[in-house]
């Protein structure tokens with residue numbers, strides 16, 4: 001049979017790698033780690049098999065496990081010893097992320113990125129102090145509750161303090177995740193004023209209000225006690241708005257641009273890759289991890305293959321960096337494969 005084009009010629013074993021378009025390496029991956037100031041021992045996170053909240057006394061050991069798997073960067077999330085309406089433990093000098101950052105940067109070579117947000121620190125679980133003042137007098141007179149939401153500009157002041165306290169503790173990079181307007185500019189200004197102009201900002205530039213964050217909110221104890229986050233996180237149906245959001249963060253000095261979640265938003269990852277020249281990060285979130293694990297537990301799909309394919313696809317879409325709970329597992333697979 002005469003067939004000029006036979007793509008299968010290049011799918012034979014010895015040529016496939018040579019013509020491969022996308023490669024995944026442990027150096028692309030960032031492992032999220034949860035440090036919990038309320039516990040003395042590791043606590044398994046039920047909805048994220050293989051992950052634990054670790055006490056401060058174990059954070060160096062935990063990071064060493066990640067490094068041993070070949071992953072060189074970690075993202076630190078903290079569960080504070082107490083919470084209040086303003087989330088003041090988020091910028092405490094002896095706060096959980098500050099302590100963990102000091103220990104990890106002193107004891108290891110890991111590249112330490114810190115989460116800059118308030119939802120784990122406020123007693124209401126929102127990503128900043130609430131704007132009580134926005135309940136207008138008219139609403140009060142009509143005895144009608146307008147939903148409370150986060151006070152954007154008051155939150156910026158807190159984010160500045162958090163970012164500076166993390167930099168003081170030795171953070172290599174800060175990552176604001178609260179989707180407040182102007183957060184990147186505010187943090188850049190504060191870091192520069194305090195002499196941390198060398199500390200880059202990875203902005204959660206396009207972060208959607210997503211059902212896929214469920215397991216994380218258990219893990220980090222950061223679920224809102226009322227309402228949801230749609231007043232500050234993005235509407236899942238909006239793509240053009242993502243470009244505007246990202247452009248604003250670029251203007252304000254973001255160094256790395258993140259899209260979150262990853263798998264359901266690969267069009268946004270591809271779009272940001274095409275429109276901007278900054279490194280693009282994608283956050284393969286807790287729900288994306290949990291659903292593969294749940295299906296694998298039932299024997300419905302292969303955990304290792306499904307995890308690998310997810311991460312390759314995120315890279316193919318245009319991500320340079322991937323935050324993922326699969327980091328250690330996939331890095332181990334990659335190292336085994338490369339012998």
Ligand code: PBG
Pocket residue numbers: 115117118119127177178212213214215216217222229284285286287
């Ligand atoms: C908090 C934050 C969230 C995640 C990272 N930082 C949750 C949220 O916005 O409610 C989610 C990560 C994940 O699901 O893995 N600002």
